[in-house]
Amino acid sequence: MADTGEGKKEEADYKRLHSFPLIRHTDMPEEMRVEAMELCVTACEKYATNNESAAKMIKEMMDKKFGSSWHVVIGEGFGFEITHEVKNLLYMFFGGSLAVCVWKCS
Amino acid sequence: MLSGIHPETVLAKGQSGPSGGKAAPPRAAKAVSKKRDEDVSTEAGEGADEHAAVKTLVKPPDQLELTEAKRAYKPVSYVDQMAIHFSLNGNMILKDSDEGRRQSIRLNAAAEKAPIETSAGTSEEAEIKDEESAGDTQAAGEEEAEEAGTAEVTEADEAEEPPPPKVKEQKLANQFNFIERATRTLNNPLRDRACQSEPTPCKDFSATANQWKIYDAYVEELQKMERSKEKEKPKAQIAKKEEEKKKGRKLTSLDLQKSSHRRKENLKMMREATLIQIKALTTNECGRKGHSLSCVKDDKFLFSVVTVEEVMLCGQPSVPSSSLKMKGSVKAVSDDITKISKAAKIMERMVNQNIFDDIAQDFKYFEDASDEYRDQQGTLLPLWKFQYEKTKRLAVTAISWNPKYKDLFAVGYGSYDFMKQGQGMLLLYTMKNPSFPEYVFSSESGIMCLDFHNDRPYLVAVGFYDGNVAIYNLKKATSQPSYKSSAKSGKHTEPVWQRNGPHEKGEAVKVITSIHLDLTVAFDPGSHSDIPITEAEKYELGCGTSFDFHKKIDYLFLVGTEEGKIYKCSKCYSSQFLDVFEAHHMAVDSVSWNPYHLKVFISCSSDWTVKIWDHTIKTPMFVFDLNSAVGDVAWSPYSSTVFAAVTTDGKAHVFDLSINKYEALCTQLVVAKKKNKITHIQFNPVYPVVIIGDERGHVISLKLSPNLRKMPKAKKGQEVKKGPEVEIPKLDKLLNLVREPESNGGK
Known part of the structure; x- marks a missing residue:
């Protein structure tokens, strides 16, 4: 019991501590990066349980803001190898367990 | 064409000769259109007659009518001004009229008979010419009927006959001047063109997102953040310390400087402004050392800069930089200030450069333009003034x-x-x-x-x-x-x-x-290494005040004395002198050899005179009376004939013997205060600048205007020579002018 309690507490701690967005890799210019990151955060928070909706929202918004053919992957575990247009890639973690990869390739 | 077929149309038209219900209506139509041309001429003749008849009826405008009843003229209210020269009835027949009905019946019958022919006729109008003759014969009989019709037209408009109903399927071309024309234009051939743009640059990227990878990334980031936080903490503490120290020092410096409130404020502002720069400097200088050390340095820096600023603010130095080094909170690491001193010095000079920018510009570029309009006169332009608080009372x-x-x-x-x-x-x-x-x-x-x-x-x-x-x-x-x-x-x-x-x-x-x-001249030769005085030679002379060594003959030197005599001495004879000049009536203030001419020297004295000598001749070559005790005289480094003298009444005099042998080119009041006297003058060896010192401890630098350093003009094709080869003859020439009358006078 105590263990699980502690485990929960730790988990809560972890969640609290790791709630911030953490950019792992990006080649976007500063302005775009900030905007994309904020968009990802909003989407992930809005659709906390539905990654598909979040991805859809991000994709649509990015298409609208930066021109078409954006691709978004959101998940807790995945591997990928993509070809993206230069200066249009953002790979970030969010909320301690989500990985978000946003890139443009038309 | 339909109407053309009908005989009644003749009444209205006159020309459009109907084919009169003939068996071949299309033919008739063609004939009509052709006949029209011919009829124009015939109708013209008829029209003239008609016109004459109508003309008699036409009344001139503004007619007056004599009314029988009133026996007076009365203007006719309405005059019919219209004269009909020609009228033409349309060839249309009202569909519902009897005529129309009749014609339509007939037409239908004709259409049933030869529908193909009619259609062919419409399309082949262009072939009219071929059938001219046929048309003419057909139309001949109809012309009589036409004439009757025209008469009817003039009488009344009752001639409107109902037009025959039209057959919708057939479109009528304008039968008067309809020509169908067609042409084909060239269609440009179509071509394909294509070009390819550069593909947008792409890159590949691959990664794997796992829970543990995400976790690791977050943990790493958190650790990084913690570390940077730790770094920031001591910095903040240092900043606090600095502020405290600043406060403390402000008080002490206040006590020391007894500065006014306003000055303090200024200082504070400037201090803060420069603090940033200085911090940058310190971090550069000793970036590798610990934080606590740099903190101490910051403090020191602050202090030195404050003093520098004070100097700039009040224009008067308050603490010499050397003593500054000893003061302040430097005790802890006293050698560290030297690292800063160079940077501080550069900064001080930069600030000075900005403050005295206009003077520096003058020094470098300003040439008094008004010199061109003055014949020989020149001016001295005051540049920087050097003063130091501790030397205010000293001369x-x-x-x-x-x-x-x-x-x-x-x-x-x-x-x-x-x-x-x-x-x-x-x-x-x-x-x-x-x-x-x-x-x-x-x-x-x-x-x-x-x-x-x-x-x-x-x-x-x-x-x-x-x-x-x-x-x-x-x-x-x-x-x-x-x-x-x-x-x-x-x-x-x-x-x-x-x-x-x-x-x-x-x-x-x-x-x-x-x-x-005590009447001696001593030579103290010594080796450089530790500068000991090894030997002293004494010369028994008068009460010496000034002396100068010969530029070339190094044993020869001159000594000016208090009683006004100038002694020419040699190092070879310590007990004797070579010659004595009875130069002045009062103390000789300065003697100086000419930098170019080996025989000439100049002397000045408190007896108001400046004299130029040839050391081989006992009498002076030139004597100038300056109306005040002469403090100092100096040859210019650039010309053998230019020298400057300063007098105790605060004036500087610049002479150029080659331009004026009697008067100074420039006599200028340099020191304003009455109680102040000028004591010394020196030419800069390179720049056209003199510095003048006075009794109040000020040193003033002045720029010579172009007239004061004018060189002899170059003749065309000749190069301007410089240096002693030119300068010596220049002075010699002048001296020769003076020598001859003297020798004649038997002096």
Whole structure:
């Protein structure tokens, strides 16, 4: 019991501590990066349980803001190898367990 | 065409001859259109008759009518002005009229008979010409009917007959002037063109997102953040400390400086402004050391800069930089301030450059344009003024330019007043920083004279009022002279560095020469290494005040004395002198050899005169009376005939003998105050600048206007020669002018 309690507490701690967005890799210019990151955060928070909706929202918004053919992957575990247009890639973690990869390739 | 077929249309039209219900209606139509052309001529004849008939009826406008009843003229209210010259009835027939009905019936019948022919006829109108003859014969009979029709037209408009109903399927072309034309234009051939743009640059990227990878990334980031937080903490503490110290120091500095409130505010502002820069400097200087150390340095920096700022703010230095080094909170790491000193110095100079920018511009570029309109006269343009708070009460007793650094000069301070002797000062200024001296040395006794070593520009020899001679080494940081003579040999008043002649053994041997008030001239040759006085030769002379060595003949020197005589001496004979000039009636203040001409020297005296001599002749070549005691005289370095003298009434005089042998080119009041006297003048060896020292401790630099340094104009095709080859003959020429009348006069 105590263990699980502690485990929960730790988990809560972890969640609290790791709630911030953490950019792992990006080649976007500063302005775009900030905007994309904020968009990802909003989407992930809005659709906390539905990654598909979040991805859809991000994709649509990015298409609208930066021109078409954006691709978004959101998940807790995945591997990928993509070809993206230069200066249009953002790979970030969010909320301690989500990985978000946003890139443009038309 | 339909209407054309009907005979009734003739009434309306006249020309459109109907084919009159003939068996071949299409034919008739063609004939009609052709006949129209022919009828125009015939109708013209008829029209003329008609017109004549109508004309009689037409009344002129504004008609008056004589009315029988009133027996007066009365204007006709309405006159029919319209004259119908030609009228033409349409060929349309009302569909519902009898005529129309009749015609339509007939037409239908005809259409049933030969529908193909009619259609063919419409399409083949272009072939009219071929069938002309046929048309004519058909139309001939109809013309009579036409004429009757025209008569009807003129009478009334009752001729409107109902037009035959139209057959919708057939479109009528304008039968009067319808021509169908068609042409084909060239269709440009279509071509394909394509080009490819560069593909947008793409890159591949691959990664794997796992829970553990995400976790690791977050943990790493958190650790990084913690570390940076730890770094920031001590910084904040340091900042706090600094502020506290600042406050404390502000109080002390206030006490020390007794500065006014306003000044304090200014200082504070400037301090804060420069603090940032200084921090940057410190971090650069000692970036590798610990934080606590740099914190201490920041404090020190602050202090030094504050003093620098004060200097700039009030224009008057308050604390010499050398003493600054000893003060403040530097005790902890006292050697660290030296690291900053260079940066601080650069900054000080930069600030000075900005403050005195206009003067610097003048110094470099301004040439008095009004000189062109003055014949010979010139002016002196005041540039920087050098003053230092501690030397306010002292007189400038000696000035000398550094032989190597053309912007550096030394100023000796003391007092000429026998009753008011006090401490002395030696300051070294540079023109790059007029607000604060580069070096400051203070001494117990007043300085009477000084000079730089010719080969070692970092050595300054100084003669004190108490008779001692000292040598200051600018390379050493101490404020004490590196050598000081004892007072045992009596009082000296003027020591001079002289460069050692080639006949002496050893390169680094130098000579200090000084005149004693007890009638001796002493040579003190010594080796450079530790500057000991090895030997002193004494010359029994009058009461010497000034002397100068010959530029070329290095044993020859002149000594001016208090009783007005000038002695020509040689180092070879210590007990005798070569010659005596009965030069002045009062003390000789200065003697100086001409830098170009080997025989000529100049002397000035308190008896208001400046005299130029040939040392082989006992009488003066030129005598100038300046109406006031002459404090100093100096040859210019650029011309053999130019010299400047200063008088005690505050004026500077610049002469050029080659331009005017009798009067100064420029006499200018340099020092404004009445109680102030000018004591010394020196030409800069390179720039057209003189520095003048006065009794109040100020040194003023002045720029010579173009007229004062005018060189003889070059004749066309000739190069302007420079240097001694030109300068010596120039002066010789002048001297010859003077010599001859003298020899004639038997003097």
